[in-house]
Amino acid sequence: MKKRKLGNSDLWVTELGLGCMSIGTEEKAAREVIETALDEGINYFDTADLYDFGENEKIVGTALKEVRDNVIIASKVGNRWKSDKSGWSWDPSKSYIKEAVKQSLKRLGTDYIDLYQLHGGTIEDRIDDVIEAFEELKAEGLIRYYGLSSIRPNVIREYVQKSHIVSVMMQYSILDRRAEEETLPFLHEHGVSVVTRGPLAKGLLTDKMFKKVSQKGYQDYSQEELLNVLPALKDKLAGDRSFTEIALQYNLAHPAVASVIAGASSPEQVRANAHAINSQSLTEDEIALIKTISKTTLYKEHR
Template sequence: MQYHQLGPSELLVSEITFGCMSLGTDNTANARLIGEAWAQGINLFDTADLYDHGRNEETLGKALKSIAREKVLIASKVGNQWKPDNSGWDWNPRKEYILSAVEASLRRLQTDYIDLYQLHGGTMEDPIDETIEAFEQLVQQGKIRYYGISSIRPQVIREYVKRSRIVSVMMQYSLLDRRPEESCFPLLQEHNIGVLARGTVAKGLLVGKAPAQYLNYTAEEVQAAAAAIAIAAGEERTASQTAIRYVLQQPAVSTAVLGIRTTSHLQDAISATTAPTLTPGELRKLNASIPINKYEQHR
């Protein structure tokens, strides 16, 4: 397992991040899986207060109690506030809410601090300076070590790069979603801000799932991309390893966030870290297999 410094922070993150959103409700099974992941080198575990009405944070907190706190990195997210009747959630990036939400997350996670606290979205209509003020206050209080955002909106990302001290941006990236290459990756690299890449296998469409429309791509185009992944995999890698390696070899990416629910998922993720790297020729062929897409909105 390789580790990368996350932007300007002191966090050394494993190149694979354990995406906890996929976890079930069996705390014992989750603890076993998370412990196995940590034993194999994964040190960053990503959750959010939104997932399973907070129970995802709870199961992660229980699982990590058997590991020394300083040996693991916890990432969580804030900004989506459940309605009183739990019928859905509202977007709330206000300072008052963030300061109260972090207390609930800390209780559920059974910890005194969160290593990376991320705004779970963001719009240009938000009170951005107020949001930043909340995160800065939490850093000063020692309740979080660093903060970032989870967003695919270029103009929102630009504002936070310009106005805050974010150390990371979580965003979707894969062979079927190369939109960040045009407007986000260069900016983030210029300012030494790390990228947590999610969606690396494009909902399974790159690794065997039946072709279907995805973003602006037709099912036929998706099938062509999946075929290119299979060809690049050859006999040395699996399709999953190839899709993940494609993302990990993007210079802007610090870590790939993979949804892990079973031991099989975990082994697929771990095996990608030791799979042969893609050659420049293989990368060129993959990139040529489908027209590159670009952000059409929120530019």
């Protein structure tokens, strides 16, 4: 599988990464998903301390222990579970970040995290303190690089201007193009890579698209709009290709994107996603057609 450089780091990530949130807590089944990803050539595994109260990190770390030097592990920090585990609160304090990383390292069973990401962020945070925490963790060798997992334009701009982030993880798909006009070009211009999540729009951008349409719609699309847009996309683009191929290749077509993070709860889903990533790139005409059929909007908040 092809690799792309992550920002100005020396990390080369596969064009497809495994989003580990959906692998579940049954260790045998979860390991099968991770081992299938390894078999497909995937080297990028994304987890977070928030997932399954930390159990996700434990499973990921155990499954990758024997290949640790050959893979890139990304985790996240900032959401703090309540003592009764009924919910979590936002805590981007320097003291919490520096304590939380130790717990993540312990669960992952590793001495370092390749990419440590702030799991959110607001403009009201003490951003200088957050950056200082990450820089100290780098100096201490506990993390190699750091980034954001955020869709907030105002927060992203602050970190790009003030810090050494190498990546921003953000939602991006044919049905969610909010980042396209503003954020993606800005990050590309500043040498910060984008790692995309939600590329299949909760299954709407797969061959099961019509089963996934609900009355709630999706993002800026109503149910009625989806029932018009999805058939148009499929009829004019898919042909003998799966729509998963179209969706993932659309993400890869943007020069700011380093890797597409897709979740999987079964080995079959991993293999299907890998096949889609390894498939033929979209042509300029196909990309233009997608943009004509789908919506382009801007983030309305966090200006």
